[in-house]
Amino acid sequence: MLEPALNETEQDMPLWKNGEFVANDWRTVEDEAPIPDGAPTFVSLARWRAERETLSARNAPLGLLLAPDSDWRDIVADLPHFAAIAVSVPKFADGRAFSIARLLRDRDGYAGEIRAVGDYFIDQVPLMTRVGIDAFQTEDPILIKALENGEWPEVTNYLQPALGPKEVPAGTRPWARKRG
Numbered sequence: 001m002l003e004p005a006l007n008e009t010e011q012d013m014p015l016w017k018n019g020e021f022v023a024n025d026w027r028t029v030e031d032e033a034p035i036p037d038g039a040p041t042f043v044s045l046a047r048w049r050a051e052r053e054t055l056s057a058r059n060a061p062l063g064l065l066l067a068p069d070s071d072w073r074d075i076v077a078d079l080p081h082f083a084a085i086a087v088s089v090p091k092f093a094d095g096r097a098f099s100i101a102r103l104l105r106d107r108d109g110y111a112g113e114i115r116a117v118g119d120y121f122i123d124q125v126p127l128m129t130r131v132g133i134d135a136f137q138t139e140d141p142i143l144i145k146a147l148e149n150g151e152w153p154e155v156t157n158y159l160q161p162a163l164g165p166k167e168v169p170a171g172t173r174p175w176a177r178k179r180g
Helices: 045-056 073-081 096-107 122-130 141-148
Strands: 015-017 020-022 041-044 062-066 084-089 113-118 135-137 167-170 173-179
Touching: 041 045, 045 062, 045 073, 084 096, 096 113, 096 122, 122 141
Parallel strands: 041 062, 062 084, 084 113, 113 135
Antiparallel strands: 015 020, 015 135, 167 173
16 A cells, blocks of 8 residues: 655656646645645545545645555546546556556546656556556656657557547557547
8 A cells, every 4th residue: 555655856857748747836744733724735545535625625736646556436526626646657567557547538538637656667667658647756767868868669559549739540450540
């Protein structure tokens, strides 16, 4: 289970969004820690369930932090309360964040920011965007350098449709998609 912690250096952690690094104003707080007034803050699913009424009344952006083993089906109606949802990638080989993002977008209709946090590689970033992740928080110097250099190791032909822009059928195989 993901253990959210108040991270004093989190604002200094690079956030890549819309093809560039942007300011990261968000904080993640432990379940027992006070929530900073007026600051965009991620809370755990357990804290949301326990403090829903209080957190709903905040006058600052609220985010939800989902661990890979989270089951959020009982709060789908609450998703509009969240300006952002952070999906945890505890190890690069753990693909549950991909599934969580796809379910949030397709099944649950979530339209806000979905942010990947944790341990992932540049090779995974284009695939993460295909399932609906649109922001990437990392402190991995190799990943940061790759994004700064514009590296994008993308496959241009796919066998499954996704959320990517400008995908069109490729030739005589309608199940194959080509990035346009």
